[in-house]
Amino acid sequence: AETTRIAVTPGDGIGPEVVAEAVRCLETLRAKHSLAIEWTRFPWPSHAWHEEHGESMPQDALEQLQKYDAILLGALGDPGPMDDPERYLLPDSISLAPLLDMRKGFDQWVCERPARLLPGARQYLADERAKDIDMLVIRENSEGEYVSQGGRLRKGTPDEVATQMEVFTRKATDRIIRYGFEQARIRATDRVNEGRTRTFRTLDGRTCESQVCLVTKRNALRYWGDMYTEAFEDISKEYPDVATHHELVDAACMKFVQSPWAFDVVVASNLQGDILTDLAAVLSGGMGVAPSCNLNPTDPDMPSMFEPTHGSAPDIAGQGLADPTAMLFTTARMLEWLGRKDPAIAAAGKELFDAVAADLAENSGTRRGTHEIGAAICKRLSA
């Protein structure tokens, strides 16, 4: 088989530390299963590169990265209080721009964040049913509120008017909704294989084994809200086996807190998805465990990008204190994704996921250093 190539971009703050543990696990898995994978480490995007070169990554960064099958990113920017001058090194509109550049440049039009509350993960909700949370939030990652169109008229004066345009195309709407329905089917099949089932009701009273909930704010943002609704209705006809549901974003956020176990697949726009994926991350135990996958499922020449949801946490950087769990779950997701071409890699991804989950379940609450956690998981993998 062809060798699968990964671009490793550790980034800033705790990024390099947690990425070091990810690489250690990758090495262990490669050796154990003779996997056909290799990786290359890049010093950018990063603050350091920006300091030296005046930009977070070289002009031809995307060309360089495009040669890889996936990008494994540590962390970028400064997640601290943005108005604290001591900690706020670079405005994060600059330091985090490479994220948006990669998503756009490689047309990573899906952002996926699964939310499942694993044993050992922190549970923020009081209701015991939180243990049953098992949803996949799918965010439209290529357009919408993130097109960066608009401007500032009479900038800086009391008469200023700032505009920001949201642009949605039916094409991108269709593909993300269809992707949602496909994932719903896959999840239903996976559940059956694992001997679990879930039941959802369609509007005409039939029962289904999966559900897609579309989120919009169509009562206030009517134009794209209506287009999303129509696309959803059209496409749902192709998936009579999947139940459908529509929530307004404010109600959806509320229900994420009140009864998140009722959701299966959730599809949302770029900004609303940004909010819902962050909430989903909390529901699955918080920043310490949440992976974020930026995928281009349609163009094999475009690498997908995998990053933990957490930031670069400069306050604890360099001290070996950061929890690499989210980074390792992210690495597992990446391997599973890359495994679409190579079943051995998919199996290694599953193995890594299980090892990280087992480590989490056993060590919940114990304070351990970055390397200690990484080493424990590597040991599990070698066993």
Place this chain on the structure above:
Amino acid sequence: AETTRIAVTPGDGIGPEVVAEAVRCLETLRAKHSLAIEWTRFPWPSHAWHEEHGESMPQDALEQLQKYDAILLGALGDPGPMDDPERYLLPDSISLAPLLDMRKGFDQWVCERPARLLPGARQYLADERAKDIDMLVIRENSEGEYVSQGGRLRKGTPDEVATQMEVFTRKATDRIIRYGFEQARIRATDRVNEGRTRTFRTLDGRTCESQVCLVTKRNALRYWGDMYTEAFEDISKEYPDVATHHELVDAACMKFVQSPWAFDVVVASNLQGDILTDLAAVLSGGMGVAPSCNLNPTDPDMPSMFEPTHGSAPDIAGQGLADPTAMLFTTARMLEWLGRKDPAIAAAGKELFDAVAADLAENSGTRRGTHEIGAAICKRLSA
């Protein structure tokens, strides 16, 4: 003193039932304290009016309502699954439009939802510190994402492009931010009077007794994000006694779940505020208790509008099952607001709030009907 006049608009579903209890409490308070208040009941906005007249309220609705000092609204529309044809009577872009019409028509540029977890209210978070939640979310209620500008190009075709414009003015930005700082000061004073204090740190290490957190998504929605940031920095200089903080909306939602007790006053745009106020409602016990206040604090000729956050719940409407607690808290907020001109009314608002809170604390968990709860609270007021 002049008589304070209230327009009572019960609306749809459970609206009339919960409003009946509010009116009962108003009557009790008026009799007890000889309050100079009176109210008029309107059959619109409502579904029923729409069925008969083809519109949710008459053409001159705003002119009629403008003669009142406040509007007390029950509930509008159908909060059920919007794509269930059996329950989805009128698209809520139509049935809820009167809400947006009133906000715009009366320039109710502040939407306020206080979040305090009162004893007896449902606690969704596992952490015991949730008991200390005490924040005020202030939503910009007049522009931004809600200007309804945009359209659909090549509508209904695979090449469709839908646009939605967000328009923000520095004037509306300044006034909402300044309002936030003023509320922070008032809250700090109120706390001191009640013998409670809270401490927040400024960036230069000083301690303050209140804080304003500005929420934006300035790393992705740059134009108005930057304008908001600049306005916030400018105005904060006038309030050196108030600590400041800036959060991105995704992180803010996450922190609302992780550590909501750390917030004091939160200021956000129309859509982001819509989401954050709904989350704040959950944090303070959910739909059963949350009031929503649409205020015009600057123009005495414009009535403000008070509504519970909950919807019209058609599935339980007409059965005497709806909990009137949120409606009664809303009524209490209205009286406190109207009390700016008449201290006796303010005192009655406080009295109603205390009675509803006491009832909630004592009866948490008991199943009682709409009228049973209302009657118990009236009895408390008469005692």
